Amino acid sequence: xxxxxxxxxxxxxxxxxxxxxxxxxxxxxxxxxxxxxxxxxxxxxxxxxxxxxxxxxxxxxxxxxxxxxxxxxxxxxxxxxxxxxxxxxxxxxxxxxxxxxxxxxxxxxxxxxxxxxxxxxxxxxxx
Amino acid sequence: xxxxxxxxxxxxxxxxxxxxxxxxxxxxxxxxxxxxxxxxxxxxxxxxxxxxxxxxxxxxxxxxxxxxxxxxxxxxxxxxxxxxxxxxxxxxxxxxxxxxxxxxxxxxxx
Numbered sequence: 001x002x003x004x005x006x007x008x009x010x011x012x013x014x015x016x017x018x019x020x021x022x023x024x025x026x027x028x029x030x031x032x033x034x035x036x037x038x039x040x041x042x043x044x045x046x047x048x049x050x051x052x053x054x055x056x057x058x059x060x061x062x063x064x065x066x067x068x069x070x071x072x073x074x075x076x077x078x079x080x081x082x083x084x085x086x087x088x089x090x091x092x093x094x095x096x097x098x099x100x101x102x103x104x105x106x107x108x109x110x111x112x113x114x115x116x117x118x119x120x121x122x123x124x125x126x127x
Numbered sequence: 128x129x130x131x132x133x134x135x136x137x138x139x140x141x142x143x144x145x146x147x148x149x150x151x152x153x154x155x156x157x158x159x160x161x162x163x164x165x166x167x168x169x170x171x172x173x174x175x176x177x178x179x180x181x182x183x184x185x186x187x188x189x190x191x192x193x194x195x196x197x198x199x200x201x202x203x204x205x206x207x208x209x210x211x212x213x214x215x216x217x218x219x220x221x222x223x224x225x226x227x228x229x230x231x232x233x234x235x236x237x
Binding site for chain 2: 060
């Protein structure tokens, strides 16, 4: 059974750095064609992809947020960590951890879809 | 402003067939496969359709996806009350070098 669970602060102050941890089970991030990433959703708004850590240790970031994001993995703990610097109230959102799967007959970082989602964690940015 | 354009709302009565559209461009839908996600109220999104028209195990065949040119559609037949949810289309955006989403369509079962 595949599970992903997000953890981290529920409230951060403007200019602070957010650190979110995704703890997963039921699959290995070393398996070819797999990735673990982050997607967020501001209240009552649409989804926004943030970052993806691939099975081969490649990483990809949303160009609009790339300067603020870092994604890392801890293989021994089955965890992927996202840090986002210089938080602002507009970053208030539910942050989801996702398992990405590469579709058949396709090669390259773009060939993935988000197969499983964590329950999400609401992060509020306010002083 | 979302890269992919969806109608904000759709509705139907039980048993009806409804379709939700997703409009993009040659730099996204026009060259990449489309994915659909279903988000039931108060829950995380769930994968509904991938590779334009493939259903993951467990998704009923009442849900189907199609694509033509730079647009895609999600069709739901035999509408049920539990289908009431937000539906999002997504794909890879070449010009943005990342995954892009539509603004979502809120489906109401009357």
